[in-house]
Amino acid sequence: MQNFQRHDRSEKRESNQMVFGIRAVIEAIDSGKEIESLFVQRGLGGSLFLELKSLIKEHEIGFQQVPIEKLNRITRKNHQGVIAVISPITYQKIEDLIPEIYEKGETPLILMLDGVTDVRNLGAIARTAECSGVHAIIVPKKGSAEINPDAIKTSAGALYKIPVCRHDNLGKVGKFLIDSGIQLVVSTEKTEESIYSVDYTAPTCIIMGAEDIGVSDDLIRISDHLAKIPMFGEIGSLNVSVSAGVVLYEAIRQRQITK
Numbered sequence: 001m002q003n004f005q006r007h008d009r010s011e012k013r014e015s016n017q018m019v020f021g022i023r024a025v026i027e028a029i030d031s032g033k034e035i036e037s038l039f040v041q042r043g044l045g046g047s048l049f050l051e052l053k054s055l056i057k058e059h060e061i062g063f064q065q066v067p068i069e070k071l072n073r074i075t076r077k078n079h080q081g082v083i084a085v086i087s088p089i090t091y092q093k094i095e096d097l098i099p100e101i102y103e104k105g106e107t108p109l110i111l112m113l114d115g116v117t118d119v120r121n122l123g124a125i126a127r128t129a130e131c132s133g134v135h136a137i138i139v140p141k142k143g144s145a146e147i148n149p150d151a152i153k154t155s156a157g158a159l160y161k162i163p164v165c166r167h168d169n170l171g172k173v174g175k176f177l178i179d180s181g182i183q184l185v186v187s188t189e190k191t192e193e194s195i196y197s198v199d200y201t202a203p204t205c206i207i208m209g210a211e212d213i214g215v216s217d218d219l220i221r222i223s224d225h226l227a228k229i230p231m232f233g234e235i236g237s238l239n240v241s242v243s244a245g246v247v248l249y250e251a252i253r254q255r256q257i258t259k
Contacts, residue, residue, distance in 0.1 A: 017086045020079040029055045034087035036146055038063035041081030043070055052082065060168060062141045070133035089147055094165040094173060097136050108182055108203040109251060112138040114170055114219060115210035116240055118120045118179050119145045121154025124241035125208070130247045138165045138173060138205075171218040177205050184223040186215045187247050189237070191226035198225050200251035201258050208244050211237065 019028045021052060026048075029035065038056070042065045082243050094110070101108045111134050116122055118177065122145040129137055131255060144166075152159050167173045174184055182203040187195065207223065208213035229238065229246050238246070 006036050011118075018075065019086060020075060020082070022052050022082050025082050025084045026052050026055060028061060028084060028086060029061070029099050031186075034089070035059075035061050036085045036087035036148070038085070038117045039071060039083045040064070041068050042066065044081040048080070051202045060141075069112070073110045085146070085148075087147055088149070088152060088238055089159055089164060090174050092163045093164045094136060094138055094167065095176065097163055098167065098177070098182070101134055101135050106135070107201070107255070108180075108204040108205070109134050109183065109200075109248075109255075110136050110138060111244065111248070112132070112170060112173070112178065112205055112219075113144065113209075114140065114207060114215050115145065115213065116208065117141050117145050117210065119148060119151040120153050120241065121145065121241045122147070123151040123159065124245045126151070126158045126162060128154040128241070128245045130155075130162045132245075132252050134162060134248065135164055136163040138167065138170070140170050142167050148236050170216070171222065174205070174222050175205075178224075180223065183225065184219070185225045185227055185247075186220055186223040187229070187243060188213070188220070188226050189228050189231075190212055191228050192222075193225060193227050195227040195229055195247050195250055200254045202239060204251060206244075206251065208240055208246050211240050 019025050026037070036120070038061055040063050068081065071081065071083055074083055098108060103228055104106045111129050113122065115124065116125070124139060147159060147164070176185060182205050184205050184207060185198055185200070188209070207215050228246075229243055231237070
């Protein structure tokens with residue numbers, strides 16, 4: 001269905017690598033490495049750390065302040081109070097991708113994951129998204145599953161092929177998508193509207209949330225549609241990766257009919 005050219009990042013197929021020490025982490029950031037996660041010892045100071053702190057702010061890198069005991073559990077090497085995990089993929093910006101999709105004459109189909117923290121769910125969703133022709137996956141910088149070797153393996157390599165965009169504020173991203181002519185469809189049980197009543201032939205971003213708390217109120221407030229998957233059993237809920245597949249393939253079914 002879709003001919004949008006995804007970037008094949010096979011030349012960067014590497015496992016997550018840990019970088020230890022303040023200077024080493026500074027050099028990794030300066031060289032353009034994608035930081036998947038960053039752990040900083042509580043109370044750390046000094047001029048070199050201030051240099052790192054400035055870079056963290058400049059590049060908008062999220063980090064966790066942790067006790068030294070946690071750092072020592074991660075590695076026994078001389079970490080100097082700082083450990084960074086390098087991402088195996090290169091993140092992209094949705095603001096750059098949307099114009100490319102329109103320029104190719106294609107109808108955007110975007111998937112946003114709000115609070116999906118299980119790496120295997122993320123991998124399974126990415127695999128389905130790649131197979132169904134999704135143009136890009138959007139995740140938050142905080143509160144999202146780490147893209148690590150387990151996620152890559154579960155995705156069957158799809159995370160190397162489909163663009164993944166990581167942003168600070170999903171609400172702002174949602175507003176950007178709306179301004180770009182893309183409807184927001186939230187998959188949620190808090191509605192009477194069925195996923196089958198939504199017109200996915202229009203430019204669409206499907207939003208999936210965590211299984212326990214669902215999609216955030218900020219995104220629900222600005223969405224165009226709240227849509228639920230019909231349930232007929234006693235359990236009343238699906239795994240988020242299965243739910244994503246159900247909604248995505250309803251979108252694909254509609255788009256195939258109208259071709």
